[in-house]
Amino acid sequence: GELYVLTPTPKPVNYQIRLTPDTGPVRAAVTAALQALILAEASLGVTLPRSHQDEAISGAVGEEDHEMVVPAESVTVLRNEIATFGGIAWL
Secondary structure, three states: OOOOOOOOEEEEEEEEEEEOOOOOHHHHHHHHHHHHHHHHHHOOOOEEEEHHHHHHOOOOOOEEEEEEEEEOOOOOOOOEEEEEEEEEHHH
């Protein structure tokens, strides 16, 4: 048989988050937590559950509360795509 190797298409996951308390250190902790989550769970065609993203944010040091406005639901990734961290817009 033949083997084909295809480069996956990056699918950046962009966030819009309202954070309490909204401080530099808490923002940095949330950013690191989401980057680690995507690195750990991202694979070709794997859906990134919203609950896992919320849990990562909630586990960030100093976070007391948050509202993740975007993404509004689980991130669906196609077979030829891989989720990547796209950044956070703080609300």
